[in-house]
Amino acid sequence: MHIMEGYLPAKHCLAWYTVSAPFFAAGVWRIRKILAERPQARMNLAAAGAFAFVLSALKMPSVTGSCSHPTGTGFGAVVFGPAVMAVLGAMVLLFQALLLAHGGLTTLGANLFSMAIVGPWVSYGLWKLCQRLGWSVAVSMFLAAALGDLATYVTTSIQLALAYPDPVGGFMTAAIKFGGIFALTQVPLAIAEGMLTVVVMDALAGK
């Protein structure tokens, strides 16, 4: 679930754009390096981005209705690495805003931070950690995808709370309120995404 167009005030939009910019720049730098070695990688990166977009256009079976779709964050982070995901994520978010009216242009910086930076890095970190602990691929993948997903929603809650702190309780109360609502609706989704990613990796391994 992305923050919709017009939901964040100008200052916050600008701030999140600024926070995300270095990650985006690092991703661009990384992609340039890849392309300098293998110009053909352009096509593979485009395919990865297109796949991520199509993923987000598919509905995931869930309890909460039509807004739920797989984010592909965990899968992407593990397969392509989190640095590249920041750039691919930005393109996917732009396409979602313009082709699906999902998310927005002014909120793109904030959504980029939660979905294409925090999510992938959490997934990637967990994946590496689980691998080091010697856990099975399925368990590692499940945790990486599910918790990466959850981290995205927690970040979104914090972003909303920062923009709209509770008039009485301030930021913390608002964060808990947003977090509570999102946890309620998104935990099942995160679990579903985790299971989905395991099925995908499993079936891919069989190919």
Next chain:
Amino acid sequence: MNTILSVQQLGHSFPGDITALSDIDLSIRQGRCLALLGPNGSGKSTFLQHLNGSLRPQHGRVLLQQEPVSYSRQGLNRLRSKVGLVLQDADDQLFAASVYEDISFGPLNQGLTAAETGQRVEAAIQAMGLAGLENRPPHMLSGGQKKRVAIAGALAMAPQVLLLDEPTAGLDHAGIAQLIDILQSLMQRGITIVFSTHDVDLACRLADDIALFAAGRLIGFGERSRILLDQAMLLTAGLSPSLLLQMVAFARQHGWLAADAAMPRTDREIMDLIGKWQQAACQPA
């Protein structure tokens, strides 16, 4: 003969798209083979997708054994258990890691036990001539083999009707010949077959009845020879009579073929006819 599937005043349109169906009435009789014949973009595939509930009519309705189809999950399961669908591109419908597993997908979803499923899968493998390929991953098969696995996957669900979208697309001469044999053997087992094609000769070869589509409309429906020998109707649909059909028309016109004789289906039949006539013409009158 009983009507197994029918559509009434079926209409469907896509936003901003020219492909659309309008006002189609058609009854499919049990045990017959029906060809949906028409050029690309004439609505054949869209029509097929209505027959197994992949699309829901915007106008009109679809009836299974005289009863309107219910689009609840249960209703769709019932429809799809009786009406199997094989898509044009086999790659779109093979998912599992092996041929055997892939064919078991449908029967398991129908709620059959492992034992029953095993029997169904074995039978489908035999019927489609896939023995020996059970453990192959689908992406390592040839185009013709993939097509047969896709049909086996639908067949294992024991449907009464089998829908096939452009079944010969991408197949070469040998692949088409094999597919025709397979479909004919299914017809002999009493399965109703509905297929879409733009190939006039394939319709002539396989079908009992032909539904002629043009620009989303049903412009002709009837027994094979009635549609195929109506040259004006074929041309209206943007098709043209194949050499076989031209020869049949010629033979009828010149009395080589009696008007009430069965219409030849294959190259061989028409060549035999010419051969006979050649011999007769050489006799002194």
Next chain:
Amino acid sequence: MNTILSVQQLGHSFPGDITALSDIDLSIRQGRCLALLGPNGSGKSTFLQHLNGSLRPQHGRVLLQQEPVSYSRQGLNRLRSKVGLVLQDADDQLFAASVYEDISFGPLNQGLTAAETGQRVEAAIQAMGLAGLENRPPHMLSGGQKKRVAIAGALAMAPQVLLLDEPTAGLDHAGIAQLIDILQSLMQRGITIVFSTHDVDLACRLADDIALFAAGRLIGFGERSRILLDQAMLLTAGLSPSLLLQMVAFARQHGWLAADAAMPRTDREIMDLIGKWQQAACQPA
């Protein structure tokens, strides 16, 4: 006539794959139309990809105007400027946002100026009958239109040879007729055409010469009628003579068609022949 492209002892195999080419010698003459005829998996596409350097021979070599092709970037650019390739699936070579932009891609890669490119693009759009579709994105075109855009993209590079892989795949009757017209007009402009197909009638219709492929080998090469009327050779390749070819053979055998007469190319020509013979046979001897 000059040889424009030739291959000598060409061999290629893929790891773990049955499709392979072995020991192929073939010369393509300028201004002729050559059909690579064979069943699926016989190596036609692999062969085509060698002709414009998409694949590099593992054995033997490819020669452009008698000179061995260099696989340096410059050498490949030179080869691809003279030899255009149109893939079977047009979606594999269209990428730009609009028809106009897409066609301009090749000429710009050749280093032409914007003005020259614009002229080339306009000319290709006219030649392929794409006027009015300039601003359409590829995903909003029909199969036949995509195919024509792909050909226009190759044509805008002003190649001397045009390679087409299964050019009629997925096209319906009208689409095929239009494509044949287009290719014939290109032939009249002196462009050498090489296409792969498993359709015996298409080869008969378009080609001057035919190279017959089976299991990665070239089993026959020669003038159209010599290959097509050799029924045994066709059967060895896993193909079979179409009704048109059967009728030609029949007509020759019974003296309706002189052995040295040109072999009919189209349905109409063979029907005319029968019509004439029918009239003659009705005359008193």
Next chain:
Amino acid sequence: MTLSIDQYAQLSRWRERPVLEKALLAIGMLLLAISLPPLPGAPCIIVCVLGVTLLDARVPLRLWLRHAVIPAGFLLTAGLTMLFDIGRHGLSLAPAGLSTVGGLLLRSCAGICCLLLLALTTPVTDILAGLRRIGLPREIAEISLLMYRLVFLLLDTASAMHIAQAARLGQRNRKQQLRSLGLLLANLFPRTMDRAGRMENGLAARGWNGEFMVLRRTQPLSPLRLTWTSLLLGSVLLVGSLFS
């Protein structure tokens, strides 16, 4: 499967207009929407932008509405959260919430109007070309262009796969749906990469050397329309900041 926003943008009456003109209006208004206080800025923007969308660009109202409701789910969840308070006595209506949420609602609506004006009149590829001109790295613009092309091919494949699975009762229950979706993606991924490989071949045959050069035909900017747009933006800015 087609994306109706793209389809409409491609056939839009405004398709040929320079991106700069359209972006100046849509993004200019969007920036005003998030910068100005919601009252009276947001209603002004909604009236102006919606008016232009429906009357000048002639976007059908039904199509517009279908896409405008997409973010409603978000608005509902996030808005309701702010309306209520969790205190010692359980759930209660937040006293100050109503006006904040009301303002937010207006501003989000204005935002959606601006986004849809741009999305329904300007194909993504034009926007990418525009972004390229204002500094988006060349590599990223090219990857995005290929991405756009591949998206439609993949959506077709994915929707055919979905139909095939449904035909074999792959959507029977929730668990099966999840498994089917997993199988679909696992099947789609290698095919995507295959497709990318084949496209690479196809483009190499056309002399591709790693850079996408195409000839773009652009219409000249219309000074008249630019003036009108600036005037409109200026008056909204004036009204929005003076009367708040």
